[in-house]
């Protein structure tokens with residue numbers, strides 16, 4: 001063999017080996033769902049129950065569940081659980097309350113579809129084996145719409161996932177959706193990347209985007225919301241992938257400014273931190289100068305607390321004295337932290353937690369108000385004036401400034417005095433692609449993009465400018481209900497695709 005021939009043969013065999021080693025993986029399914037959390041799990045399940053013979057779920061993390069696994073309970077109106085307990089929450093009333101809360105900025109048809117589906121979804125979850133442990137409201141006087149899962153969202157999602165094999169749903173973990181395949185203006189699959197960085201092509205008749213919003217994407221928070229520095233709570237990896245994929249495919253956006261702002265907190269503090277629990281009580285809150293800025297009872301409706309905190313620049317201090325510290329340790333909390341730290345929990349570890357916080361620079365103590373102010377970086381004269389005025393409100397049992405319920409005006413009188421630093425936190429972002437009431441994505445040209453659905457925190461239109469806590473359970477509620485509606489629609493739509 002001539003040297004020339006030998007060279008080319010070697011080159012060809014090398015090229016063959018290289019192309020085989022890097023060959024794209026190609027798969028196909030009736031429906032591909034990007035994101036295996038609350039909404040994606042429900043969408044895959046419903047698509048399979050509605051005619052899809054094969055469904056692929058892509059999950060970029062090693063295990064599925066997303067933020068959905070942290071959720072405690074789901075919204076429902078006119079559910080059987082409510083009827084059994086003589087709790088009247090009519091679908092008509094829930095719909096009107098949601099629309100009025102949003103000043104009719106929300107998508108009325110979408111909200112109506114969500115509310116109408118909500119009781120049936122609770123029955124559906126029970127039929128799949130999901131159990132509920134109680135029905136409650138999120139704060140005193142709130143609506144009894146929060147159907148609490150036994151074992152939290154984690155168990156609810158595991159229960160659904162257990163049936164994936166029999167429904168021919170394939171879950172691909174550590175496989176991230178990257179872009180939507182478009183053919184003739186319709187969604188026709190997804191290009192993904194597996195853990196080795198290899199390209200995976202999934203051809204499908206319908207695509208559901210369920211990647212959980214963009215709370216962990218700093219740039220998107222800055223671009224779309226009022227909360228560029230908000231502290232994310234819960235699952236990581238909510239980096240707006242799906243929303244970006246939909247923008248690239250021509251989607252219009254809606255409601256991207258809405259953030260599910262949560263109780264004040266600090267980065268790295270656990271949701272059951274006893275230190276941070278003190279900043280979540282309706283006592284005295286001051287801004288960095290030492291001035292009071294709100295009726296602290298907005299802690300009960302924490303989206304309001306997020307808004308008020310954002311107005312003062314995103315940093316506050318909860319200030320209390322030794323009497324209130326002892327009250328929290330011996331009598332317990334006036335405000336619980338979800339169902340994780342119930343009301344009246346005694347903060348028995350608070351002394352140790354305060355010492356830890358002081359060392360970390362997120363808590364302060366002073367024998368006098370002036371010493372406390374200096375350590376906090378506040379103006380000692382301003383903090384003293386604030387506390388003296390506040391103590392007059394405690395004395396006369398009336399808050400002249402912000403009309404707080406006198407029950408929660410605790411005088412700040414007995415040293416040592418304490419302050420706990422805190423910032424707005426959030427559980428998620430709540431806007432994304434503009435959708436119809438069937439969760440079909442609407443393009444920037446105003447027309448539906450056939451075969452493309454956005455669900456859960458990747459869809460916009462459920463809220464106005466702030467999260468609505470009156471409807472307890474509405475975000476996992478929207479995730480599961482929007483997933484179900486999209487899955488059912490996609491299941492029918494694919495029969496029309498050749």
Ligand SMILES: Cc1cc2nc3c(=O)[nH]c(=O)nc-3n(C[C@H](O)[C@H](O)[C@H](O)COP(=O)(O)OP(=O)(O)OC[C@H]3O[C@@H](n4cnc5c(N)ncnc54)[C@H](O)[C@@H]3O)c2cc1C
Nearest residue numbers: 035037038039066067068072177212234456457473475476
């Ligand atoms: C502590 C906590 C408690 C909560 N409690 C409640 C409650 O009691 N009631 C309530 O209504 N709501 C609650 N929520 C909010 C609720 O959990 C969320 O609104 C809901 O889970 C959102 O569902 P989702 O499907 O949009 O997102 P997720 O459940 O977060 O799912 C998104 C999934 O997509 C994956 N993903 C992201 N990018 C990609 C990609 N490129 N490719 C593939 N996969 C990707 C993520 O890893 C994730 O698994 C709570 C949230 C937290 C943090």
